Amino acid sequence: MRKFFSITSLLCIVLCFMASSCGKHENNQELTNAKISGMIARSDSMLPNYRYVDLDSVLSNYNLAKDYNEEMLRMQSSMQSEVKRHENSLQSLATTMQNKLQNNGYLSEASLKADQQQYADLQNKAQRAVASLQSNFETTAMLAQKTVNDSIEAFIQDYNMKKGYDAIFFKAATLYINPALDITNEVIEGLNARYNKVK
Numbered sequence: 196m197r198k199f200f201s202i203t204s205l206l207c208i209v210l211c212f213m214a215s216s217c218g219k220h221e222n223n224q225e226l227t228n229a230k231i232s233g234m235i236a237r238s239d240s241m242l243p244n245y246r247y248v249d250l251d252s253v254l255s256n257y258n259l260a261k262d263y264n265e266e267m268l269r270m271q272s273s274m275q276s277e278v279k280r281h282e283n284s285l286q287s288l289a290t291t292m293q294n295k296l297q298n299n300g301y302l303s304e305a306s307l308k309a310d311q312q313q314y315a316d317l318q319n320k321a322q323r324a325v326a327s328l329q330s331n332f333e334t335t336a337m338l339a340q341k342t343v344n345d346s347i348e349a350f351i352q353d354y355n356m357k358k359g360y361d362a363i364f365f366k367a368a369t370l371y372i373n374p375a376l377d378i379t380n381e382v383i384e385g386l387n388a389r390y391n392k393v394k
Contacts, residue, residue, distance in 0.1 A: 245362040246378040247369065248351075256383045259390045260345055263339035270335060274328045281321035288314050350386050 250365050254260045294300065301307040351363055366372065366379075 214249075232340055241374055242373070244356075244360055245364065246360050247366045247372050248324045248365040248382050249366040249377070251367075251380045252379050253383055253386070254343070257326045257343070257347070257390070259386070260343045261353060263343060267332075267336055267339065270332050278325055281300055281317075281324060285314070285317055285321060288317060346390075347382075347386065350382065350389065352383065354385060 263294075288310075292314065295310070301310075355363060363373070363378070366377075
């Protein structure tokens with residue numbers, strides 16, 4: 196009888212402990228949820244002393260970046276037109292040569308070689324022109340990217356002199372960050388105000 200009593204007592208103690216533990220877990224979960232809700236609702240003065248910027252949004256809305264993007268699209272379109280023009284010239288000369296060959300239009304080997312040389316020269320000229328355009332496009336794109344990056348970095352430095360944050364992150368560098376820490380719109384407005392003033 197004593198053994199039965201001790202096993203029963205032990206079971207009661209274990210069950211009580213488990214019930215109390217479950218209640219604590221539920222209370223902890225409620226506290227955690229309340230804490231998260233509270234973090235989102237906190238005022239600026241209670242937030243951590245760092246912020247983040249969504250760089251994709253900045254690049255999509257910063258007028259300097261948009262102007263450079265339009266310039267790059269114009270250059271790309273111009274380059275494609277120039278490539279097409281050279282292709283058409285080469286195709287036209289090749290068609291003329293083919294027709295001459297088929298209709299015995301070449302009266303001598305020398306005249307055929309002259310046309311072949313003209314075609315080779317035209318091809319070389321086209322390749323040089325396209326390579327030059329491509330190089331110019333790549334150089335301009337790199338300078339545009341550097342200018343935009345430097346402009347954003349300089350603005351963030353000036354902006355933070357007034358705000359005094361310990362850190363400003365790019366959103367892409369985080370797995371999760373409280374949306375209340377987002378200063379993207381402020382940065383875009385400040386960048387555009389400064390750019391439009393200079394422009």
